[in-house]
Amino acid sequence: MNHELFDAAIVDLDGTMVDTLGDFVAALNQMLAETLPGRWPAAGLDAATVERMVGKGSEHLVRSTLKHVGAQMGSAQSAINLIANxxxxxxxxxxxxxxxxxxxSAVYPGVPEGLRTLQQAGLRLACLTNKPLAFALELLKLKGLDGFFTQVFGGDSFERKKPDPLPLLKTCECLGTSPARTLMIGDSSNDARAARAAGCPVVLVTYGYNHGEPVRDVDADGFIDSLAELHLQK
Incomplete structure (x- = not known):
């Protein structure tokens, strides 16, 4: 990959830099235990179920969870009440x-190395996630990744979330770069669709959360098994 093609890179967070599935599972099960006192089984939602719902922001995740749980409940009225709440x-x-x-949660292997490669190539870096900004900033700091980014934007930073192109276009604007020279690095069709619509080249990691669909079926410019595989050459 020729680093002279890019002035900046936008990097997704959940499923790209940090495996946060365990956080989602724990928070959702605690939410359900509170919302359904005495009626929510101790085993709760499993990781495979939650993984299919991750990626489009917290509101979508909670709504999808409520719909899923509602569909599992015996009473139609109970399901309706749950979703309405x-x-x-x-x-x-x-x-x-x-x-x-x-x-x-845990940082995926190769992430710090990959981010350093991007920095050493002279690219400006931004983190763009559908996670609420406050959670994203805290997570990056906890995992020692905050120092890599000049800009961080969350799902509540703009009027719309990925896969809408608006967040990418606004991030490029803040970075002072054109979309065509700003590489998007993500893990799902959300990132790829947003990048395509914004005019950004896009590379996807193969290990993240793609709504239960094979990530290599997504329209992207390339796929990597680790951010450490980002070799930017002249």
Whole structure:
């Protein structure tokens, strides 16, 4: 990959730099235990179920969880009541996630090396995630990744979230770079669709969360098994 093609890179967070699935599972199960006292089984949601719902922001994750749980409940009215109680459930999720952010997560192998490669090539770096900004900033700091980025934007930083192109276009604007010279690095069709619509080249990692779909079926410019594989040459 020729680093002279790029002035900057935008890097996704969940599923790209940090495996946060354990955080999501823990926060959602705590949310459900609070929302359904005495009725939510101790085993709770499993990681495979949650993984399919991750990627489009916290609101989407909570709504998808409530729909999934509602469909598992015997009473149609109970399911309707659960889904209608979104505001209370979302507030509970936010509160529980605040308490466990980063505790059940880990940086993927090769991430620091890959970010250093991008920095050494002279690229400006931004983190762009659909995770709420406060959670993203805290997680990056907890995992020692905050020093790599000049800009960090979350799912509540702009009017719309990925896969809408607006967050990428706004991030490019803040970086002072054109989309065509700004590489998007992500893990899912959300990142690829946003990049395509914004006019950014896009590379996807093969290990993240792609809504249960094979990531190599996504329209992208390349795939890597680790950020350490980012070799930028003249």
């Amino acid at each position: 979104f505001d209370a459930a979302f507030a509970a999720y936010q509160r529980h996630y605040t308490g466990i952010n980063g505790r059940h």
